[in-house]
Amino acid sequence: MTPEAIVSQDELVAVLRSSLYPGAKDESIRMALSYCRAAGLDPLQKPVHIVPMWDSKAAAYRDVVMPGIGLYRTQASRTGEAAGVSEPEFGPDVTEVIGGQEITFPAWCRVTVFRLLPNGATAQFTAREFWRENYAVKGGREKSIAPNAMWTKRPYGQLAKCAEAQALRKAFPELGAAPTAEEMEGKVIDGGAAEVVSSERAEPRVVEAPPAYPAEAFAANLPKWHALIDKGRSADEIIATIETKGRLTAQQKCAIRRDDNVIQGEAA
Numbered sequence: 001m002t003p004e005a006i007v008s009q010d011e012l013v014a015v016l017r018s019s020l021y022p023g024a025k026d027e028s029i030r031m032a033l034s035y036c037r038a039a040g041l042d043p044l045q046k047p048v049h050i051v052p053m054w055d056s057k058a059a060a061y062r063d064v065v066m067p068g069i070g071l072y073r074t075q076a077s078r079t080g081e082a083a084g085v086s087e088p089e090f091g092p093d094v095t096e097v098i099g100g101q102e103i104t105f106p107a108w109c110r111v112t113v114f115r116l117l118p119n120g121a122t123a124q125f126t127a128r129e130f131w132r133e134n135y136a137v138k139g140g141r142e143k144s145i146a147p148n149a150m151w152t153k154r155p156y157g158q159l160a161k162c163a164e165a166q167a168l169r170k171a172f173p174e175l176g177a178a179p180t181a182e183e184m185e186g187k188v189i190d191g192g193a194a195e196v197v198s199s200e201r202a203e204p205r206v207v208e209a210p211p212a213y214p215a216e217a218f219a220a221n222l223p224k225w226h227a228l229i230d231k232g233r234s235a236d237e238i239i240a241t242i243e244t245k246g247r248l249t250a251q252q253k254c255a256i257r258r259d260d261n262v263i264q265g266e267a268a
Contacts, residue, residue, distance in 0.1 A: 046070075048071065072172075088110070098147060165183055239257075
């Protein structure tokens with residue numbers, strides 16, 4: 001028997017507002033209830049989250065309902081074929097100044113999900129996710145590229161959830177392809193579509209490192225890159241594009257981001 005068969009929807013909304021979704025708007029809670037009803041889920045188990053996301057077109061935050069990683073874990077377990085999840089393995093620590101904020105984070109995290117096959121064998125599905133490609137920015141009107149509060153407080157835990165969610169989708173594709181709330185918190189809705197990290201990333205291919213970006217070309221192009229950033233382009237996006245042509249030094253990246261304190265520190 002579903003909760004809605006026992007109490008009215010208004011009563012259920014009141015219960016959820018005071019317990020699982022404190023501070024959420026009633027309309028957002030009703031949206032979560034509709035999601036659960038359509039998917040046959042118990043809303044009191046909080047299988048979905050209400051995630052405030054920045055809508056660049058509306059220049060305001062709006063709530064989006066998304067599955068939580070707990071739902072993926074539950075659905076995988078109910079198949080009767082889940083055979084465990086490895087402990088997250090982290091890459092080397094990296095310390096950088098991002099958007100004027102210094103933070104130490106793991107370069108990557110790797111998680112393996114095990115699934116029993118019909119022939120009795122156990123298959124392994126591994127995902128490796130990179131912190132730089134997953135972290136959520138503060139964003140907002142300031143368009144800050146610094147990590148938001150959660151990714152600042154839990155750089156390891158948040159990345160581990162992203163890697164596990166990716167591995168679960170690979171091991172149990174019947175769960176769906178929707179990103180989890182843990183992966184999407186703080187991302188931007190641009191033109192009505194959420195900015196989603198590709199769900200097809202797995203182990204990166206080993207490729208030959210590009211040559212160093214020419215110093216003369218860097219000096220000539222730096223003002224142009226700063227102009228693009230002033231118009232709203234992300235410094236990290238520009239850096240990623242440049243490095244398809246040539247490798248940048250840490251000092252050159254700081255110059256693009258205009259992290260003056262770091263530039264002076266490296267030059268000393």
